[in-house]
Amino acid sequence: xxxxxxxxxxxxxxxxxxxxxxxxxxxxxxxxxxxxxxxxxxxxxxxxxxxxxxxxxxxxxxxxxxxxxxxxxxxxxxxxxxxxxxxxxxxxxxxxxxxxxxxxxxxxxxxxxxxxxxxxxxxxxxxxxxxxxxxxxxxxxxxxxxxxxxxxxxxxxxxxxxxxxxxxxxxxxxxxxxxxxxxxxxxxxxxxxxxxxxxxxxxxxxxxxxxxxxxxxxxxxxxxxxxxxxxxxxxxxxxxxxxxxxxxxxxxxxxxxxxxxxxxxxxxxxxxxxxxxxxxxxxxxxxxxxxxxxxxxxxxxxxxxxx
Numbered sequence: 001x002x003x004x005x006x007x008x009x010x011x012x013x014x015x016x017x018x019x020x021x022x023x024x025x026x027x028x029x030x031x032x033x034x035x036x037x038x039x040x041x042x043x044x045x046x047x048x049x050x051x052x053x054x055x056x057x058x059x060x061x062x063x064x065x066x067x068x069x070x071x072x073x074x075x076x077x078x079x080x081x082x083x084x085x086x087x088x089x090x091x092x093x094x095x096x097x098x099x100x101x102x103x104x105x106x107x108x109x110x111x112x113x114x115x116x117x118x119x120x121x122x123x124x125x126x127x128x129x130x131x132x133x134x135x136x137x138x139x140x141x142x143x144x145x146x147x148x149x150x151x152x153x154x155x156x157x158x159x160x161x162x163x164x165x166x167x168x169x170x171x172x173x174x175x176x177x178x179x180x181x182x183x184x185x186x187x188x189x190x191x192x193x194x195x196x197x198x199x200x201x202x203x204x205x206x207x208x209x210x211x212x213x214x215x216x217x218x219x220x221x222x223x224x225x226x227x228x229x230x231x232x233x234x235x236x237x238x239x240x241x242x243x244x245x246x247x248x249x250x251x252x253x254x255x256x257x258x259x260x261x262x263x264x265x266x267x268x269x270x271x272x273x274x275x276x277x278x279x280x281x282x283x284x285x286x287x288x289x290x291x292x293x294x295x296x297x298x299x300x301x302x303x304x305x306x307x
Contacts, residue, residue: 038154041088043099044072045278046134047119047143049285051092053172054147056165058158062088065099068279071252073223077101085109089154092147094134095120097127115150119143130221132276134285136201137177144169176290180206183293187300193234193243193264195257196220198274203247211243220249220257231256238263244303245269245296251276270299 040061042048048063055061062084065072085091085102086109093102095118106116120126123139133139148166152159184207192203193212198221203210213230220226237243238260246264248257250273264271272295278288 038089038151039087040090040092041084042092043102044094044134045281046285046288047092047094049278050140050144050169051090051147053169053284054144054162054165055151056161058155058161059090059151064102066277066281068251068275068277068281072098072276073221073252075099075101077105081105082108086111088114090114090150091116093118093120094131096125096129096131096133098131115154117143117146117150122146130197130200130218132198132201132221135198137173137180137205139201140173140285141170144173172284172286176286176293179290179293179297183208183297183300187244190300191243192245192247193237194247194249195260196249196252198249198252198276199247211237220252220254223252226256234260235263238267238269241267241269243269245299246271247296248273249276250274270302272296272299 037058037060038055040048040051040055040059042051042061042063043065045063045066048061048066052059052061064077064081064084065075082105085105091102091106091114093099093116098120106114119133119139119142120129120131123133123136123142125131125133133143144166148162151162155162180202184205188207190208191211192199192208194200194203194210194217195212197214197217200210200217213226213233216226216230216234219230238246243264246261246269248261248271261271272292274292275288278285283291
């Protein structure tokens with residue numbers, strides 16, 4: 001009798017423990033679900049930096065292209081990238097043919113609930129246009145506003161949080177965008193040159209006169225050989241000391257662009273380096289931009305003082 005009674009009590013205890021364990025697991029699952037962060041994948045780290053600042057502690061951001069020593073135009077995706085895209089709630093692409101590899105990953109893992117932002121589509125640019133959209137401050141502001149809308153759409157209950165983050169990010173972007181206005185005010189109309197069309201949007205925003213041949217800068221950006229006539233024209237411009245500054249893309253270096261850089265230095269034309277992705281990679285988008293603009297401003301000022 002005692003053995004039977006003990007056995008029943010033991011069974012009841014075991015059963016109660018099982019119930020408690022199931023409740024604990026279910027409760028934990030609900031807590032994890034409610035605290036789950038939005039999984040964001042940005043094809044490039046310049047858009048990833050902005051998304052991270054905007055999303056704050058409500059998002060987990062993975063930026064795919066972030067190697068400061070590689071040419072982003074030549075990026076090849078891998079299995080980890082495919083997994084990141086497959087598990088993402090929100091994907092941010094540059095578009096305009098800059099990250100076609102990302103479109104393939106999206107197609108390979110269809111997900112009707114995944115939201116995708118193509119900045120190129122947002123600003124009405126298409127393949128063949130200049131893809132360096134993040135160098136246009138107006139496009140940056142448009143992209144950030146759309147990111148805010150998208151994050152609120154994915155997580156409506158945190159609307160006020162995202163609105164606060166958006167306001168903070170706008171304040172953070174203001175110094176670099178004000179510096180563009182300052183350069184425009186002081187150096188409007190000054191002749192400058194660039195080895196690639198990465199600088200075209202920024203030159204336009206700062207009202208600088210970009211005189212380097214379009215056929216040269218566009219060909220370099222696309223990985224093609226520029227027409228011989230454009231090379232001669234560019235060299236003549238430098239030898240005549242027409243541009244005040246040469247802007248040099250440090251991530252798409254070729255023997256030709258290196259020779260252009262050396263020629264500028266021989267003519268005492270300041271060379272300002274810019275990059276396609278954030279450098280160093282742990283720097284914020286706005287600090288990266290501001291640092292490049294300070295270098296540009298100093299170079300322009302040095303030429304003015306030297307006259």
